[in-house]
Amino acid sequence: MHNSILRSPxxxxxxxxxxxxxxxxxxIPVYVPRPAFIPGFAPPPDMWPRTVSIIGAFLGLVLFILALLGRMGESEPIESDGAPRVVQISRFIGALVAFAAYVWLMPYVGFLIASMALTGAMILLTGERNYRVWILGLSLIGPILLQLIFHSALGTQFPVGILTKQFGF
Structure with a gap:
């Protein structure tokens, strides 16, 4: 792609x-079951992820329309980490692939292991390579803590994979 296209708002x-x-x-799966302990008037479990995603898509479309109408400045966009736009686009595609792999892995290895892999992939896609111990710790401990909090405090059940069910994951 031409570099000016990649830099356009x-x-x-x-x-x-x-x-x-x-x-x-x-x-965001449409088949998320409503737990029995949630009353009928309460919002479904997928309400906030869906709301944030709809707002994000809407804001992206607003940016697109404003850019087409010429309301956006043609100044050089601020690059968050100094990476060239091609690297940013490849990271975006990598994030989409990581999320697709997460959805594909979930039925086989369950929430915990798929979330560990996704967390590690997302940290690596930021370009960070210097803090390997922290990356490994966040990738492993973060999903464990998330599952413990939601399971113990809120009674939320996460998917258990076919391959990991026998190990208790």
Whole structure:
């Protein structure tokens, strides 16, 4: 792709909208059962992830439309970590692949192991390589703590994988 296309605000808007549309339709399952202890008037478990994703897609479309109407400045976009736009696009595609792998892995290895792999992949996609012990610790301990908190405090059950069911994961 031409470098000016990659730097244009309308392209960024499309990429943001595409990411959140992917999250809405591929990552947030529509079949999430409502736990029995939640009353009928309470919002469903997928309400907040879906709400945030819809708002994100809407804001991406707003950016795209404003850029097409010429309301966005043509100044050089601020790059968050100094990485070239091609690297940022490849990280975006890597994030989509990681999320797709997460959805694919979940039935086989369950929430805990799939979340560990996703957390590690997301940290590595930021470009961070210097703090390997911290990356490993966050990737392993973060999902364990998340599952413990939700399971113990809120009684939320997470998917158990076919391959890991016998190990108690």
């Amino acid at each position: 309308w392209f960024c808007g499309l990429m943001i909208a595409a990411f959140f549309v992917f999250v809405i339709f591929a990552l």
